[in-house]
Amino acid sequence: MGTNRFEAFSDGVIAILITIMVLEMKVPHGETIEALKPIIPVFLSYVLSFVYLGIYWSNHHHMVHACQKVTGPMLWANLHLLFWLSLVPFATGWMGENHFAAMPSALYGVVLLMAAIAYWILQQLIIASQGPDSLLKKAVGGDWKGKASPAVYAVAIPLAFWSQWVSLGLYVLVALVWLVPDRRIEHVLVGDET
Amino acid sequence: MGTNRFEAFSDGVIAILITIMVLEMKVPHGETIEALKPIIPVFLSYVLSFVYLGIYWSNHHHMVHACQKVTGPMLWANLHLLFWLSLVPFATGWMGENHFAAMPSALYGVVLLMAAIAYWILQQLIIASQGPDSLLKKAVGGDWKGKASPAVYAVAIPLAFWSQWVSLGLYVLVALVWLVPDRRIEHVLVGDET
Amino acid sequence: MGTNRFEAFSDGVIAILITIMVLEMKVPHGETIEALKPIIPVFLSYVLSFVYLGIYWSNHHHMVHACQKVTGPMLWANLHLLFWLSLVPFATGWMGENHFAAMPSALYGVVLLMAAIAYWILQQLIIASQGPDSLLKKAVGGDWKGKASPAVYAVAIPLAFWSQWVSLGLYVLVALVWLVPDRRIEHVLVGDET
Amino acid sequence: MGTNRFEAFSDGVIAILITIMVLEMKVPHGETIEALKPIIPVFLSYVLSFVYLGIYWSNHHHMVHACQKVTGPMLWANLHLLFWLSLVPFATGWMGENHFAAMPSALYGVVLLMAAIAYWILQQLIIASQGPDSLLKKAVGGDWKGKASPAVYAVAIPLAFWSQWVSLGLYVLVALVWLVPDRRIEHVLVGDET
Numbered sequence: 131m132g133t134n135r136f137e138a139f140s141d142g143v144i145a146i147l148i149t150i151m152v153l154e155m156k157v158p159h160g161e162t163i164e165a166l167k168p169i170i171p172v173f174l175s176y177v178l179s180f181v182y183l184g185i186y187w188s189n190h191h192h193m194v195h196a197c198q199k200v201t202g203p204m205l206w207a208n209l210h211l212l213f214w215l216s217l218v219p220f221a222t223g224w225m226g227e228n229h230f231a232a233m234p235s236a237l238y239g240v241v242l243l244m245a246a247i248a249y250w251i252l253q254q255l256i257i258a259s260q261g262p263d264s265l266l267k268k269a270v271g272g273d274w275k276g277k278a279s280p281a282v283y284a285v286a287i288p289l290a291f292w293s294q295w296v297s298l299g300l301y302v303l304v305a306l307v308w309l310v311p312d313r314r315i316e317h318v319l320v321g322d323e324t
Numbered sequence: 325m326g327t328n329r330f331e332a333f334s335d336g337v338i339a340i341l342i343t344i345m346v347l348e349m350k351v352p353h354g355e356t357i358e359a360l361k362p363i364i365p366v367f368l369s370y371v372l373s374f375v376y377l378g379i380y381w382s383n384h385h386h387m388v389h390a391c392q393k394v395t396g397p398m399l400w401a402n403l404h405l406l407f408w409l410s411l412v413p414f415a416t417g418w419m420g421e422n423h424f425a426a427m428p429s430a431l432y433g434v435v436l437l438m439a440a441i442a443y444w445i446l447q448q449l450i451i452a453s454q455g456p457d458s459l460l461k462k463a464v465g466g467d468w469k470g471k472a473s474p475a476v477y478a479v480a481i482p483l484a485f486w487s488q489w490v491s492l493g494l495y496v497l498v499a500l501v502w503l504v505p506d507r508r509i510e511h512v513l514v515g516d517e518t
Numbered sequence: 519m520g521t522n523r524f525e526a527f528s529d530g531v532i533a534i535l536i537t538i539m540v541l542e543m544k545v546p547h548g549e550t551i552e553a554l555k556p557i558i559p560v561f562l563s564y565v566l567s568f569v570y571l572g573i574y575w576s577n578h579h580h581m582v583h584a585c586q587k588v589t590g591p592m593l594w595a596n597l598h599l600l601f602w603l604s605l606v607p608f609a610t611g612w613m614g615e616n617h618f619a620a621m622p623s624a625l626y627g628v629v630l631l632m633a634a635i636a637y638w639i640l641q642q643l644i645i646a647s648q649g650p651d652s653l654l655k656k657a658v659g660g661d662w663k664g665k666a667s668p669a670v671y672a673v674a675i676p677l678a679f680w681s682q683w684v685s686l687g688l689y690v691l692v693a694l695v696w697l698v699p700d701r702r703i704e705h706v707l708v709g710d711e712t
Numbered sequence: 713m714g715t716n717r718f719e720a721f722s723d724g725v726i727a728i729l730i731t732i733m734v735l736e737m738k739v740p741h742g743e744t745i746e747a748l749k750p751i752i753p754v755f756l757s758y759v760l761s762f763v764y765l766g767i768y769w770s771n772h773h774h775m776v777h778a779c780q781k782v783t784g785p786m787l788w789a790n791l792h793l794l795f796w797l798s799l800v801p802f803a804t805g806w807m808g809e810n811h812f813a814a815m816p817s818a819l820y821g822v823v824l825l826m827a828a829i830a831y832w833i834l835q836q837l838i839i840a841s842q843g844p845d846s847l848l849k850k851a852v853g854g855d856w857k858g859k860a861s862p863a864v865y866a867v868a869i870p871l872a873f874w875s876q877w878v879s880l881g882l883y884v885l886v887a888l889v890w891l892v893p894d895r896r897i898e899h900v901l902v903g904d905e906t
Binding site for chain 2: 525526532533536537540541543545548549550572575579697
Binding site for chain 4: 523526535538542600601619625
């Protein structure tokens with residue numbers, strides 16, 4: 131099985147997720163600027179999730195690019211990843227509508243953590259299938275981002291019950307770290323040393 | 325007519341279905357963990373349907389892969405399959421919101437049964453179009469999974485009025501049986517004997 | 519501009535339309551079979567619209583297949599067609615929720631009529647771009663289906679105020695006529711005479 | 713990274729956006745023609761946004777066509793554009809449901825302005841990546857449309873508080889200017905002088 135349909139299906143699901151999140155932002159009834167106020171936290175959480183899904187789409191793209199053949203387990207590891215990503219709109223909406231309350235902020239972190247673990251599993255399956263000379267293994271190198279992110283989420287989740295703003299700050303921090311262009315895979319693919 | 329656009333359209337519909345099911349999981353109003361409680365059955369039914377749609381996507385992919393040419397009847401048999409799959413989010417939502425009550429659990433089985441029959445019709449059409457040396461026929465072999473699944477659903481539907489938990493157990497069982505990697509088609513495609 | 523992205527975008531929109539129509543079928547609150555009763559007309563109108571969108575998808579596919587190059591006007595004629603198709607879920611929902619009342623049944627016909635006209639415009643643009651030896655022109659031949667359908671809709675719309683069942687019968691009739699395999703384009707494409 | 717998946721993802725998001733806007737047009741409860749009256753402004757704003765998203769899809773297509781390689785910054789500039797486009801259904805719904813009140817009409821302009829700026833950034837990134845002989849630079853030429861549109865939006869936004877009809881007239885005007893077939897890129901691509 132080639133990677134084409136695999137990619138197309140993943141892209142489709144992520145494109146739909148990133149778009150239906152907007153549906154959680156209900157059109158307010160008033161016509162004044164005040165009517166928009168209660169939507170601000172929903173909007174901010176939407177922005178954060180949009181960035182996260184954008185990061186997943188971009189990284190997923192690079193990872194699949196470094197993979198030649200899709201096996202059955204990869205297919206299910208991918209569906210597992212998409213499952214957790216599909217909960218992002220729900221977690222985003224709950225967090226936004228409750229103005230970043232402790233419990234929803236913690237749950238948001240749980241969804242991010244599970245998605246990060248699912249991504250890591252998929253990555254390991256692809257690396258294992260490529261053998262000792264794995265292109266992807268060379269590309270991700272020490273993979274400190276992939277290792278640090280779940281650790282940060284795991285810390286941020288319980289912290290939410292002490293101060294959710296610290297947790298949210300950590301979620302934003304992880305997103306920013308990933309936003310910094312990650313040329314590792316690109317470099318290896320074009321022949322540079324990491 | 326090639327299989328490309330046929331595949332892309334089917335993928336698109338399944339990707340959308342698997343994603344919009346989450347919309348049935350309404351964001352709760354409270355911010356406590358208790359607010360999530362009434363959503364648990366909705367969530368569990370969502371997980372089951374996610375797995376079912378994942379199975380259909382994966383099997384559909386392999387089946388179409390073993391098919392070279394799409395005829396008019398295949399096109400409509402495929403739309404027929406997509407029609408029953410499109411009712412999965414509705415049946416899932418009804419079952420989840422009523423905490424797996426008897427009637428919704430039975431209806432869920434009816435949708436699964438009709439989808440299984442629609443899938444079988446599409447498979448037969450492809451096999452028939454390929455003549456006696458059908459690659460797909462060799463690939464599915466005795467097709468005991470394809471034959472047993474509708475039979476199990478047919479038993480599970482009336483059982484729901486006696487105990488819906490038995491029916492649900494059967495639905496989960498069938499899903500698990502399909503989840504076990506089914507290398508039949510892959511084997512034939514790479515030249516192994518079944 | 520090739521036809522690939524043109525096709526993919528049209529497929530995407532039709533796949534989304536065919537799927538979001540199910541969202542109009544709200545999950546009922548009761549758990550008994552009676553709770554499903556008020557949904558029956560919504561379900562029936564959903565089935566009719568599903569078939570119509572399936573027909574449009576299938577015919578659109580064949581038409582674009584007979585077209586080599588997409589021009590600017592074709593692109594907008596296509597968006598015009600997609601616009602009217604995008605109103606199908608709304609018209610379907612309004613008709614279904616009002617149990618096929620006269621006015622919604624007439625509006626449903628108006629949407630079908632406008633979509634048929636938009637389809638005809640797109641077809642004429644493609645034929646015109648292909649010159650006197652147009653493959654598509656030969657393929658559609660006298661195009662009696664394409665000419666008769668809008669005429670039937672135009673008759674069915676005012677009839678809805680006398681008896682909506684006659685109008686609905688006519689909508690179903692047109693759908694059935696199109697469902698009969700239309701091998702015209704396929705024949706010409708493989709070299710047969712029409 | 714080639715432009716294929718880049719294009720497919722953008723198309724997917726725009727196709728979903730253009731379609732889910734219809735969901736904002738809630739099915740009315742009455743069955744008379746009067747029941748449709750309050751929907752008329754929602755419908756009109758839907759038509760305007762449909763045309764705008766159609767223009768963005770068409771121009772995006774031509775722009776990406778003139779681009780051979782997608783870099784990391786382009787990818788994020790594209791997600792930035794899709795972000796603002798994803799707010800179009802929200803802004804459309806708010807404007808339509810409040811019958812084109814001043815504040816929602818101004819916000820609609822803000823979303824159009826931000827999308828136009830995001831589009832311009834993406835265009836500049838592609839041009840910069842192509843060096844002095846940029847095909848896209850030659851294609852867009854003086855780019856008066858791309859420069860004038862944000863300026864008109866910037867004027868229309870504050871004007872909404874004086875008369876929203878003037879603002880809306882300006883939004884419609886810009887859409888009409890873009891609807892006029894823009895053969896600039898096509899011409900350059902086939903070798904004509906601009």
